[in-house]
Amino acid sequence: MAERAFGMRGRHEKKTVELITSEGSIQEILSDHKIDPEQVANFITGASEFRILVDIVSSQLDADRMDYILRDAHSTGVKYGSFDSEWLLSSLCIGTEPNRKAPGDAYDWRLCLDERRGLHSAEQFIIARMHMSLQVYFHHATRGWEAHLLCLFREAAALAEKNELPESTPDLAREFFRTKGKAGPAQFLQLDEATIVCAMQQWTFAEKHPRLRDLASSFLARRKVFHCFELPRSDYRVTMQLSSELKKIGQEERDWLLDSSDLVSYEDFDSIFRGSKRTPAEVSTTAVLLAEGALGAPARPVEADSIMLRAMGDNPIEAINRLYCHQDIVVPVKKVLAALGVS
Amino acid sequence: MHPTIRIAHLVHLLKRIEGRKKLHKIVHILQELGAPFVEPFQYSQYGMYSQQLTTEMGHLVRDKLVTEDGTNVFVFKPSKDLARLLNALKIEPEPEWASLAHELNKLSPQMLEGISTVLFLRERGYAKEKLRLRLVALKPRLGSIADECIERAADLTENSALV
Numbered sequence: 235m236a237e238r239a240f241g242m243r244g245r246h247e248k249k250t251v252e253l254i255t256s257e258g259s260i261q262e263i264l265s266d267h268k269i270d271p272e273q274v275a276n277f278i279t280g281a282s283e284f285r286i287l288v289d290i291v292s293s294q295l296d297a298d299r300m301d302y303i304l305r306d307a308h309s310t311g312v313k314y315g316s317f318d319s320e321w322l323l324s325s326l327c328i329g330t331e332p333n334r335k336a337p338g339d340a341y342d343w344r345l346c347l348d349e350r351r352g353l354h355s356a357e358q359f360i361i362a363r364m365h366m367s368l369q370v371y372f373h374h375a376t377r378g379w380e381a382h383l384l385c386l387f388r389e390a391a392a393l394a395e396k397n398e399l400p401e402s403t404p405d406l407a408r409e410f411f412r413t414k415g416k417a418g419p420a421q422f423l424q425l426d427e428a429t430i431v432c433a434m435q436q437w438t439f440a441e442k443h444p445r446l447r448d449l450a451s452s453f454l455a456r457r458k459v460f461h462c463f464e465l466p467r468s469d470y471r472v473t474m475q476l477s478s479e480l481k482k483i484g485q486e487e488r489d490w491l492l493d494s495s496d497l498v499s500y501e502d503f504d505s506i507f508r509g510s511k512r513t514p515a516e517v518s519t520t521a522v523l524l525a526e527g528a529l530g531a532p533a534r535p536v537e538a539d540s541i542m543l544r545a546m547g548d549n550p551i552e553a554i555n556r557l558y559c560h561q562d563i564v565v566p567v568k569k570v571l572a573a574l575g576v577s
Numbered sequence: 578m579h580p581t582i583r584i585a586h587l588v589h590l591l592k593r594i595e596g597r598k599k600l601h602k603i604v605h606i607l608q609e610l611g612a613p614f615v616e617p618f619q620y621s622q623y624g625m626y627s628q629q630l631t632t633e634m635g636h637l638v639r640d641k642l643v644t645e646d647g648t649n650v651f652v653f654k655p656s657k658d659l660a661r662l663l664n665a666l667k668i669e670p671e672p673e674w675a676s677l678a679h680e681l682n683k684l685s686p687q688m689l690e691g692i693s694t695v696l697f698l699r700e701r702g703y704a705k706e707k708l709r710l711r712l713v714a715l716k717p718r719l720g721s722i723a724d725e726c727i728e729r730a731a732d733l734t735e736n737s738a739l740v
Binding site for chain 2: 285470
């Protein structure tokens with residue numbers, strides 16, 4: 235949420251690098267094991283000569299993705315996110331970067347799936363991710379509460395900038411909003427959900443700041459104050475005009491926000507299929523790769539071998555477009571939508 | 578402002594951008610120098626890359642606001658509709674990052690890749706000789722222009738009114 239509220243500058247990779255390279259317990263533990271924190275930071279930011287190690291941290295087959303899909307499916311009680319993670323892990327092999335001479339050296343190695351064993355687990359994994367995206371991550375209720383929280387964070391940050399947050403706001407939360415999520419590593423490590431909830435509880439008494447009070451109290455009471463309009467797939471001209479017209483009614487990301495599955499911080503589930511014209515950079519960055527299994531064999535994008543994934547590529551799922559607005563401005567928003575012919 | 582409006586405005590101002598690599602590096606450098614582009618970038622095998630920017634350009638091309646032609650190198654150009662749209666939206670004709678964008682568009686993709694990587698490394702805390710060594714390690718094929726990339730990145734930062 236901090237990334238969405240305060241822009242890309244607060245990306246979690248950057249924060250992780252700060253935590254690893256700044257003085258503290260993580261740096262000490264790494265150094266005790268003769269691991270250079272700087273090298274670990276390079277794997278996290280992707281700026282390492284050893285691409286295969288970057289792949290483990292951040293790629294279509296990275297450890298985080300394999301973990302969070304199963305965990306989120308379990309936590310939300312849905313079955314969509316199931317895939318055979320053990321089989322997928324046992325199918326991993328090392329190939330050579332597409333468009334490079336194979337077998338390449340360690341600099342050109344990439345994390346791939348064995349073409350004989352991994353194809354179907356790759357399909358299962360990609361479909362699990364797609365279903366989780368549609369049914370959980372981009373569900374209108376999930377995104378609605380995120381929109382609510384986003385507007386609350388923006389409101390708090392605007393007040394913090396003017397030093398007008400209620401005095402009862404915990405110092406850690408005050409610093410978090412004042413710096414727009416860029417608090418130092420020591421403070422960041424102490425900041426948790428309890429601190430933010432505590433701040434919100436205090437804000438429910440903020441008589442001088444009715445919007446802050448309203449957003450905090452309604453969030454804590456699970457009282458829905460943001461209305462969702464599902465927008466049809468429309469020409470970008472309409473989206474841009476809509477954005478301009480809405481600014482006359484209220485503040486963006488305070489009173490309303492346009493939410494598109496293309497413009498979010500979650501990794502894009504169909505990005506690997508989108509577009510027929512693909513550059514080597516895009517293939518290298520976004521594709522799930524298959525290889526023959528022997529060390530350094532040439533790698534290729536998985537969709538070349540999969541009828542199912544090719545079909546998905548040929549018929550990409552439309553982006554989800556929604557408009558969330560505070561209930562106070564629903565009437566004028568409806569008028570704008572009608573004037574633009576968006577129903 | 579909707580983030581794609583700013584990207585559309587960039588294409589409108591530059592009239593012609595030769596290659597996706599060039600586009601990504603220009604936007605990344607502008608962002609690093611303080612222009613209000615919001616696309617998240619990640620370091621990848623081919624330098625700084627933004628999935629969101631790729632998606633936004635895909636929309637602009639699909640909606641015929643931008644044309645994209647070519648086989649190996651894709652050339653982006655604004656369509657007549659884009660000028661009409663920006664006019665209708667009353668977009669500021671010359672934002673403060675415009676002259677810098679024009680300057681960057683004159684550079685080669687390799688030079689832009691080098692400068693963009695230097696800015697990324699500087700953000701990571703690298704400086705002086707350590708920065709140079711890291712740049713050459715990551716981009717061996719840019720070795721012959723590494724010093725020039727570092728100098729240009731320094732000049733851009735010092736002389737940019739945006740920083």
